[in-house]
Amino acid sequence: xxxxxxxxxxxxxxxxxxxxxxxxxxxxxxxxxxxxxxxxxxxxxxxxxxxxxxxxxxxxxxxxxxxxxxxxxxxxxxxxxxxxxxxxxxxxxxxxxxxxxxxxxxxx
Numbered sequence: 001x002x003x004x005x006x007x008x009x010x011x012x013x014x015x016x017x018x019x020x021x022x023x024x025x026x027x028x029x030x031x032x033x034x035x036x037x038x039x040x041x042x043x044x045x046x047x048x049x050x051x052x053x054x055x056x057x058x059x060x061x062x063x064x065x066x067x068x069x070x071x072x073x074x075x076x077x078x079x080x081x082x083x084x085x086x087x088x089x090x091x092x093x094x095x096x097x098x099x100x101x102x103x104x105x106x107x108x
Contacts, residue, residue: 009051016047016105027097034079034094039101042072046105065106072102 020043021036028035046068053064076095 009055013044013047013051013105017041017044019043019104020101023097023101027094032094032097034097038079039097042075042098043101043105046072046102050106068106069099069103072099 017040021040024034024036024039027039049068050061050065053068054061057064073095076098079094079098
């Protein structure tokens, strides 16, 4: 069983943050409210919370991952609501971007 200080966990978190950053960079170039820093932090946080949950509670790892994805769903709703003040379609793809970035990082 891996520990939270295992180099593999650190490497996976770094790769998740890098991929989240690349996705965010592309989204930021298209004017999305959730840019490179946001998606990198969501991916990094998801990877670390998943690793912590799997290492600490291996029998309940699915519940931990479900909680992470649920939290990201609330973030996505907040991004869409905050960017939708003028009632247009701005920010409608930011929620799925956040979800996909976090889901990618939750892979174990």
